[in-house]
Amino acid sequence: MATTTKSCQEAQHVDLSKDYFSNFGFTVAYQIDLAALADQHRQLQQIYHPDRFVAGTDAEQRIAVQTASYLNQAYAVLRSPLGRAIYLLELQGMEPLAPTNTSMPMDFLLQQMQLRERMEDIPQAADVETELDALADELQAMHKQLQADFAVAYLAQQLPAAEVIVRKLQFIDKLQQECNDLEGRLLD
Structure with missing residues (x-):
């Protein structure tokens, strides 16, 4: 640190x-x-x-x-891990979240679709709380891994790779928020 x-x-x-x-x-x-x-x-x-x-x-x-x-x-x-990553890239003159900067690896996009489908299926699950917890744990693990990946890429000055990781982090942050919102609606 x-x-x-x-x-x-x-x-x-x-x-x-x-x-x-x-x-x-x-x-x-x-x-x-x-x-x-x-x-x-x-x-x-x-x-x-x-x-x-x-x-x-x-x-x-x-x-x-x-x-x-x-x-x-x-x-x-x-x-904020995401905010800090974005800011670091902005200090390097990059715009990781520019509207024209949307390229993402296909495997990541497919993974996002699968995660969203899982989230959509949770309200009908036999054990909603267990399914929500499992998804939240998976998203948290992905978030931690992406933070580690960003730290390595940034330190190595692999800025294009770091930029892609920031966009992935943004997706995961959004999914985590949606998962929290779903939990609030279903369990409160």
Whole structure:
């Protein structure tokens, strides 16, 4: 895992023109310490929370709001495996989710169709909860594997391969959300 490269004191100055990693005190890398990220976010939010600038000038208040918003956006991106992967590729000048960038391997598309069919069949299953759990476990395993694959491809600077993996991660994220939604509808 990448570790913080700056002390908390050094990272307290947020430069909105820098990348998210730098402002949180991390090196630019896919594998980061999420607990350290959360701690750093909390510390920076305490420093830059707009409520601390209520007595400040309009400019100070505006900067505090912008900084707090930036920190929240950066934190959301960095804590998400998919968001972090997309952001890393964007830092490389790529657009992994561009509307014109939809090429996917046929075997992956077939696998997605099969997973969707399984999801559609779950409401009629004899044991809905068991089927949902099995599908959720399979999707989680796929997600973990894709994260590992992305980390390897990115580290090796195999950016076209990393870009395909990001699109796969997006598919799996969406399926996981649909599985969670289905669980909410069927089991609540």
